[in-house]
Amino acid sequence: MRRLLFKSLVQGPLTEPAPTADDAAIVELAASVNRSARKQLGRTLAIRQVDAGSCNGCELEIHALNNVFYDLERFGLRFVASPRHADVLLVTGPVTVNMREALERTYAATPDPKWVVAVGDCARNGGVFAGSPACVGGVHHVLPVDLHIPGCPPPPVALLRGLLALLESASRD
C-alpha cells in the first residue's frame, strides 16, 4: 500500500479541467436565482439526491461525479445525507406514484432557499415510462423545477456543466 500511496503522490492528479457552464442552463436559471439567495449561499451548494423512480442509470453517472476525473467537491458542490442540510435537490426518475409522497416530504424538509434540478429524460417528462399509470411523469408535476439536465442518462460532463451553471447563477453578484 505504501507503494501505491507513493505512486499517487508522484503521479500527479488525474482530475480533468472543469468544463464550461452550460449556457442554456444559465438562461433557464436566470429567473429562479435571486439576489438574497446568492448572498446567503456564497460559492458552495449542498446537494441531496432523490431517486424518484429512476432505473438507476442516472445514479451511476451522478456517482461518477465523485470519482477522480470529475471531482465534484473542488467546485464547492457536495452531496449531503439529509435534505435538512441541502440547498439543491437532484431528482431523477419519472416520479412513481409510490415515491410521490416521499419526494414531497423531502422537499418540505429542505430549508429555503432551495432549488430543484431534474436529472435525466425521465425526470423531464417521464421518458420511456411516460404514460404509465404507475408514474406521475416528470418532476415538474410534483415540485417546481429550476433546471433540467437532459440525457438518458446524462454523462458526468453534462451533469457537471448543469451544476456549474447553477453554482454560477447562485453566486453571481
Added chain:
Amino acid sequence: MNWPHSIVTRDDWEQAGERLRREEASLLGLWGEPGFAHMALVEPEGCVVLSCACQGNRYPSIGRVHPPAIRLERAMRDLVGLEAEGLPDPRPWLRHDGAYAFLPAEGESLHQIPVGPVHAGIIEPGHFRFTANGETVVRLEARLGYVHKGVDALLAGASLERAAMLAGRVSGDSTVAYALAFSQAVEAALALSPPPRAVWLRALAAELERLANHFGDIGAVCNDAAFAIMHARFGLLREQVLRTADACFGHRLMMDRVVPGGMRCDLSPDGKALITSLLALVRKQFPELVEIYDNTASLKDRTVDTGILSPALARQFAAGGYVGRASGRKFDARRTPGYAPYDRLHFDVPVVQAGDVNARVWIRIQEVTQSAALIEQILGQLPSGPVFEPVDSRAATGPRSGIALVEGFRGDVLAWVRIGADGQVERCHLRDPSWFQWPLLEAAIEGNIVADFPLCNKSFNCSYSGHDL
C-alpha cells in the same frame, strides 16, 4: 433455442411446487397474465416453462410450499389480479395503498429503526425496518416497490423497438444484460439467429458491463468499511471501462446497443485497440489493489464473517450471481442453459462456500479476472460481417413465445415474451436476479450489528428498480 413449454393441470402445477420444495428443481420465475399463471424452472433435464389456467382468477400457491415464490405471487396479485390459493403472506407488495403491517419481533429491550425510502447515499429508494436489541439486528424486513414503474403493462402492446428500450431501462446497471435477454427471447420466439458478429459483440458488451459493475462494487464495499483509497482507485478503473465503452459503442452504459436482430452499431474502428489498452491497464492496476484488499487487516476485519448467507438458503432460493456463488451455488446462465458464444470460450465459474461479505467480494475479484480473459478471447475470435438483420415479427400463424436466461453481473436475468400476429409484443415479463436475493439479505444480516448493514447491503447490491418493475 426455445425451452419446452407445457400447459399443465392444477395437480401438475402443485407437483412442480413439491419438486421445488424437495429441491429437485429450482425456481427461475413466476409471473402471470389474465387467465394464466406461468412458471420457469430448472429441472434436472433442463429449463422448462409451465402454464396453469386460472379459473376464477385463482391458482394453487407455490409459495405455500416454497417460500422463495411468496413475493412473486404477491406481486402477481398486485399486477395482474391473480390470487394464489393458500398464499401464506397476503399483504400487497408492489402496490402501495394504505398502511403496511411489518412482521412482528417479540422479546425484551427491542427497538425499531425505520430507514428509507430516501436513503443517505446516492442510491435507490426502499424501506428497511430493523428490529434491534442494542446494536444487534434481530429482524430486518424490507419493503420494496417504491420505484414500481409499471414496466409489464408498458411492454404489453409495445413495438419490438420500444420494448427493447424499456427492457434496457428495467435496471440501468444491467442494461446490456436486459437488452440481451429480451433480444434472445424475441429471437427464440421468431426462430431466427442474429449475424455471428453481433453474437460476439453482445458478449463483448456484456463482459465490459460486468467489469464496470464489479469494479464499482468492490470499491463501494471498501468505502463502506471507510477505506477510501480503494474506492478512489476502483472508481478510476470503472470510469476507464465506461469511457472505453463509450468510445467503442457510443454510450457509456451501452444502452440501446443490443436489439432484436443483432447490434444497433458495430464496434468503432479503433475499438479493438482501445479495449486492448484497457485490459493492459486493468492487468497492471487490479492485482495491486487486490493485494491491498487481502493484506489490510482493518478492512478484512469488517468483511470476514460479516453477513453470512448459508449455502442451504442460497440453494433454496436459487440465488444467482455472486450471492449464490459465494455461498456454494455453482450456477451461471452462460453455462446453464448456456448461449453463444460462451460455448466457444474458456472461463471458470468461481465458487466458494463461506457466504460472508468477504466471499462476495472475492467472487467479484475472480470474475473480473475471468471477464478480462473472456474479452481477450472475444477480441481474438471476433468474426467479420454484418451486425444487424432486420426482424420481421409479423406472422399469420398466430402468437409465438420465447424465453431466455442471460447472466448479468448480478445474476441471471430471465426474459419471456409473446409476440402477437401483428408483430407487436403481446405480453412480456422480465425477472431480475434480485427477486431471489433481497429476501436472503434479510437472513444474512440477522445477528449482525446495525452498522454492518451498509456493508452487507453493498455486498449483495440488489437492484431496486429491476425488482420493482
